Amino acid sequence: MTRQEIAERVIKTTARELHLNTSDIKESDNFAMELGADSLKSIELVAAFEEDFDLSVNEEEALQVQSVGGAIDFFDSIINKK
Amino acid sequence: MKNYELQDVEKPNLVEDIFPYSLPPLIRFEGKIHETIDGKIVEFDPNEVKTRDIHLTDTTFRDGQQARPPYKKEQMVKLFEMLSRLGGPNGVIRQSEFFLYTKNDRDTIDECRNLNLKFPEITGWIRANKGDFRLVKEMGLKETGMLTSSSDYHIFHKQNQTRKQAMDQYVEVVEAALEAGIRPRCHLEDVTRADLPGFVFPFVQRLERLTENQPDDMKVKIRLCDTMGFGLSYPNAAEPRSIPKLIWRLRNECGITADRLEWHGHNDFHKVHINGASAWIYGLNALNGTLFGLGERCGNPPLEGAIIEYVAMKESLCGIDLTVITELAEYYDKVINSRIAPNYPFVGKDFNTTRAGIHAGGLRKFEQIYNIFDTTALLNRPPRVSITDKSGTDGIALWVNEFLQLKGDDRLSVMKVAKIQRWVMDQYEIDGRMSSITDEELEEQVKIQLPEQYAIFKQKN
Incomplete structure (x- = not known):
């Protein structure tokens, strides 16, 4: 899966979980500050990414990710084993 | 005045000579x-x-x-x-x-x-x-x-x-x-x-x-x-x-x-x-x-x-x-039908139960942070978490892992229990609940949200 494909899926999942339009989401957006994800929503978002990508991630590492771009890089590194 | 310098150690000092965990904290004296x-x-x-x-x-x-x-x-x-x-x-x-x-x-x-x-x-x-x-x-x-x-x-x-x-x-x-x-x-x-x-x-x-x-x-x-x-x-x-x-x-x-x-x-x-x-x-x-x-x-x-x-x-x-x-x-x-206060040390129902999410998080990561000694081995009382709107996803994860008796890498992450936590929060935020979530209600949620793990647990028990 390319980084572009991963980015599209992360943004689509984020929009669905946070009830936003995909066009409103930028890679630089911080999940909590710009997109309004509280702590439970952040966990639900990671759970949704796990389901969409069909994988399990390390809890501590995943919850340290702050931004959309960071999430794209995080899943890119796992899926493409960078 | 004595000057104390920060000792930025690589390994934590858990003061285990006083807090062995396998026994209650030891009482030592220095001098007369x-x-x-x-x-x-x-x-x-x-x-x-x-x-x-x-x-x-x-x-x-x-x-x-x-x-x-x-x-x-x-x-x-x-x-x-x-x-x-x-x-x-x-x-x-x-x-x-x-x-x-x-x-x-x-x-x-x-x-x-x-x-x-x-x-x-x-x-x-x-x-x-x-x-x-x-x-x-x-x-x-x-x-x-x-x-x-x-x-x-x-x-x-x-x-x-x-x-x-x-x-x-x-x-x-x-x-x-x-x-x-x-x-x-x-x-x-x-x-x-x-x-x-x-x-x-x-x-x-x-x-x-x-x-x-x-x-x-x-x-x-x-x-x-x-x-x-x-x-x-x-x-x-x-x-x-x-x-x-x-x-x-x-x-x-x-x-x-x-x-x-x-x-x-x-x-x-x-x-x-x-x-x-x-x-x-x-x-x-x-x-x-x-x-x-x-x-x-x-x-x-x-x-x-x-x-x-x-x-x-x-x-x-x-x-x-x-x-x-x-x-x-x-x-x-x-048998005697005599009630002991829930917060009574060593024996009360809640003596080693935490309700705060931040404490549950600590307990889940390293039990010794919020348990006074090895209450499981010494008193046959594992530390517990009581679930309310304050216990957080960490509290849910702790409760679910203890309930399903999962150890080590088998223990579920907070992501896996997020749906149960959402159900808990809805109880308070939408339904205006004022009481703690009971063990029976949580078991029902585990059965609904984690059917595979629940089935394995029931087979073993």
Whole structure:
């Protein structure tokens, strides 16, 4: 899966979980500050990414990710084993 | 001023020499304790408790029973058996005292004796009069406590006696006990409010002269009864409230040895446990207590608390089986129908239960952060989390992993339990719930949201 494909899926999942339009989401957006994800929503978002990508991630590492771009890089590194 | 530099270590210092986790936190002392008595400094060595034969004596069936409806005979026999197991083969719970007044009291003693347990030794409790003493003889006990009230509140206003009349009456019963080969244990009622040099010390010295030629196991014992909980363990507190001074004078001025001195406290000022433990440190051997501190008014030293203090002081279990504390609590709850406060240390339903999400997070990552010692191994009580809107996803993860009995890498992450946490939050935010989530409700959520894991768990259990 390319980084572009991963980015599209992360943004689509984020929009669905946070009830936003995909066009409103930028890679630089911080999940909590710009997109309004509280702590439970952040966990639900990671759970949704796990389901969409069909994988399990390390809890501590995943919850340290702050931004959309960071999430794209995080899943890119796992899926493409960078 | 001493300058302290930050030591930025690579490995954490968990101070495990004091907090071994496999035992309650250890109690260690550095140096001597100093007390001013008659203008002179006297010294106490607190480290003596490490080697002195300190122990517990039980009054669950005497003072404990004065504060509640009577126990049934079979309940007392069961509790006696459990006390024996709790104290272990070394007799850390050395004696247990019983009333002798009713047929039920005497039948209970017979049944407890029939258990043939080495410890606790059964002793009696009587008022200091010859009529009561006959009961002790009839029961064939080796030792009895007798009420020898020591303050003028009791002597003048309860007994309507002079000090001489009171003392003569007490001594008469002590002499009768000695003649019958029964060891007397004089309970100095209200001693922390008594005229010590004017009555207590002359009385104790007279008792000491009475038994000075007796063999060691017949010498008089003295129980210091802090009847109203007035005793103070603070250094240099004034007499008669000072526990250190009282013990020091009885040992050094009246000649009573540590093995013949006992502390009996009351909790009217929230000092009952620390006063009892301090009495051990200041030089007496026996601490008298009741299960769960049940006793007159605010209660007595809690026996289970004292035994954990004992382990902490001795730095060893010494044959004690602390899991019996949990058995005893369950017995009180289910059979005796006596409720223990949820936040009561070591036994209450919530004593090692956390509700705060931030604490649950700590507990989940490293149990020792929020658990006082290995309560699973020592008390058969794993730490728990109670689920509310404040317990967080960490709390849910902890509850679910404990419920499903998952260990190591099998334990579920917060992401896997997020749907359950959302259900919990909806209970409060949408439905306006005010109570905690019950275990049954959580199990139902596990069944719905984690069907695979639930099925595996049910297969195993």
